[in-house]
Every structure is written in structure tokens, then in C-alpha cells.
Amino acid sequence: MCPTPIQPQPGQESVWNYPRPPRLEPANKRIQIVFNGVTIVDTERAMRVLETSHPPTYYIPPEDIQQEYLIPSSRSTFCEWKGQGSYYSVKVEDKTAIDVAWYYSTPTPNFSAIQNYVAFYAAPMDACYVDGEKVTPQPGQFYGGWITSDVVGPFKGEPGSWGW
Incomplete structure (x- = not known):
């Protein structure tokens, strides 16, 4: 069963207008990530991946991440669009979040612009x-998408969405 997309208002995007296969583009927005009270990311150079039914996933250039807080993980994953992915855990002082960030060291040609850029799950972060x-x-x-007021769904991952 296909969901009924929410009609976007002026200044909003519908995730149902995003493409499949996904598209990569500059985010053109300031991205900040806080973990255990420390701002570990502050950038205006992020890229975003847009895929049908998913809110944008933001990829951060490595030089805009406080690298001392990233711990390489043995976990890996595979994306049919981006290729083989690897994970990081994040540790700030006495708080650790396991496998909460991922990157592609050798992405497919269509995603070469995000080589070694890092995406973060929002839920484990402070903000x-x-x-x-x-x-x-x-x-x-x-799923690793980030929902803001300028994006409307319904979104993949909501109850009942597995059949989409």
C-alpha cells in the first residue's frame, strides 16, 4: 500500500518528490551536532542525500568534525547506491555512543563527492x-535522515511503512 504524501507548503519539500536512485547535493545550510555537551560538528559545507520517502541524510566533511571524538568501529554496511560503508562510535569524556556515524571510504562514482564524509544518527546525539x-x-x-520543518512525509520508518 502506498502512503498519501503530505502536500508541501511554500518553502517545504516533500520526500515523495525526492528521486530513486538517490541524489547528492550541497546542503547549503549550517549543520551542528552536539554530543555530551560538546559541539563536535559545525559546518556550512555539508552534502545531503535525498531519496524517495526519506528525510535528508547529511554528510559532513571530515575536516569540520572534531576528529578526536570519533572511534573507528569494526561494523560495516553496504548500500546499493553508495557502496561499502564503515562506522564510527563517538566518545566525549565519559559518554560513548556505539556505531552512530558512518562513512564511505570508496563510494560508488555517483557519490564520490562524499568520500570519507561522515553522517550521524540524530537520536543518540544531544542535538x-x-x-x-x-x-x-x-x-x-x-534510518539516518533528519526531519526539519521544511520537509514533509510521511517518512519511511514510521509504523506501517515497511511495505512501501
Whole structure:
């Protein structure tokens, strides 16, 4: 069963207008991530991946991440669009979040612009911001999209969405 897309208002995007296969583009917004009270990301150079039914996933250039807080993980994943992915855990002082960020060291040609850029799950962080707006994590355990007021769904990961 296909969901009924929410009609976007002026200044909003519908995730149902995003393409499949996904598209990569500059985010053109300020992205900030806070973990255990420390701002570990502050950038205006992020890229975003847009895929049908998913809110944007933001990829951060490595030089705009406080690298001392990233711990390489043995976990890996595979994306049919981006290729083989690897994970980081994040540790700030006495707080650690396991496997909460991922990257592609050798992405497919269509995603070569995000080689070694890092995406973060929003839920384990204290806060993630897009242009100062605190994001809502995409529902579901698997998905890494960030929901803001300028994006409408319904979103993959919500109850009943597995059949989409």
C-alpha cells in the first residue's frame, strides 16, 4: 500500500518528490551536532542525500568534525547506491555512543563527492541542528535522515511503512 504524501507548503519539500536512485547535493545550510555537551560538528559545507520517502541524510566533511571524538568501529554496511560503508562510535569524556556515524571510504562514482564524509544518527546525539533548527530523527532503528520543518512525509520508518 502506498502512503498519501503530505502536500508541501511554500518553502517545504516533500520526500515523495525526492528521486530513486538517490541524489547528492550541497546542503547549503549550517549543520551542528552536539554530543555530551560538546559541539563536535559545525559546518556550512555539508552534502545531503535525498531519496524517495526519506528525510535528508547529511554528510559532513571530515575536516569540520572534531576528529578526536570519533572511534573507528569494526561494523560495516553496504548500500546499493553508495557502496561499502564503515562506522564510527563517538566518545566525549565519559559518554560513548556505539556505531552512530558512518562513512564511505570508496563510494560508488555517483557519490564520490562524499568520500570519507561522515553522517550521524540524530537520536543518540544531544542535538543536531540544521540552520539552528533542532532536528527530529527519522523513525526506525535503521534510518539516518533528519526531519526539519521544511520537509514533509510521511517518512519511511514510521509504523506501517515497511511495505512501501
